Amino acid sequence: MIQSVQRAVQILRELARSGRLGVTELAERIEVAKPTAHSMLRTLESEGLVVQDHESSKYALGPGLVYLGNAYLDGHELRTRSLTWADGLATRVKEAVWVGVRAGDHVLVVHHVFRPEGAVQILEVGATIPWNTCALGKAIVAFGPEPVEADLLNGKLAVLTGASLTDPVTLGEQLADVRRTGYAIEDQECALGDAGIAAPVLDRSGEVAGAIGVVGAVERLLAKGTREAIAVAVRETARNLSRDLGAGRGYTRRAAG
Structure with missing residues (x-):
């Protein structure tokens, strides 16, 4: 270097x-x-x-960094391909939608669709979130390379609220459950009162390109009557977006980074 x-x-x-x-x-x-x-x-x-x-x-x-950041977003294939799919998901579940990619031990939000008919909202594009505190991060890591997961679990696990998971064993078990169900859940681990449901997006090589997910009030997203419906919509959208990026029909975890 x-x-x-x-x-x-x-x-x-x-x-x-x-x-x-x-x-x-x-x-x-x-x-x-x-x-x-x-x-x-x-x-x-x-x-x-x-x-x-x-x-x-x-x-x-x-200000020069804004130009570089915008150029990165404009040229990011996942973000470009996700525009229509994210809009459709937001309309379908009537909640805000985020698309994110892993940036070290954080997730970078590269696209954000506001909740339809919602109150005043803040654009979160460019925000970074500790991977262990958001559904996007869990979805990305769960289906990413095993060595990367091991390194992240053994590294510093951020605490943003009292619900943030900091026990690597518990978090590892949750990631295994994400692989089983195909989607990740965040329950007030990033911000009190908020929740998230996300699924991984694969690229043409079969590797995880990022994740797409729904974010919103915990009482709406994780309510007994709506959680599964939102999870189904998120998984379907993630699979369609993956195919748009050239991925196959199934998720295949990579053994090495």
Whole structure:
């Protein structure tokens, strides 16, 4: 790896986590000399990837990242292929729909369809969620490579609410159940009062490309009379989207990443 590039990425990640940081703070966090950090920041600033506040002299992420992020979304095949299917699912179950991909130990939301006829809603495209706290993440990991699942279960498991699962054994059992049923459930593990039901989406190589799922109030999604109907709709949509991406008709778990 090229160290200077790696350090530049570390700077961007630190700013993403903390908002605004000064040169000294950033130098300490990425463990480089202050002049080196300053030089890297000036280079990133010239490319529009960071901006400096002239009053505080602190740096923040720049508008150039929005352009790169939009370019990523526009060129993402799963997102592009999911547009029609996600709209159809939202109309069918009358709930919001998310499409996500794994980004390390998080899930990145690449598409979001608002709940039809719902109240004011916030667009979640670009949001990242710890994989173990959302149905999308569980669906992706359950059908992904076994070594990846093992690494994630042995890694740090995030806690967002009192319902977040942090026991790797319990979570592993839940993932096995996801493989059996074909869909994953999240019950207030990400946000109190919210739930999710998601299923994996495969690509033409048979690997997991991401997941599509329904999110909404727990009393609507997981009610006895509606949970199974929503799960069926989610699985059917995921299978259709998988076929649209060139996948076969069945889910085949990959043994290695």
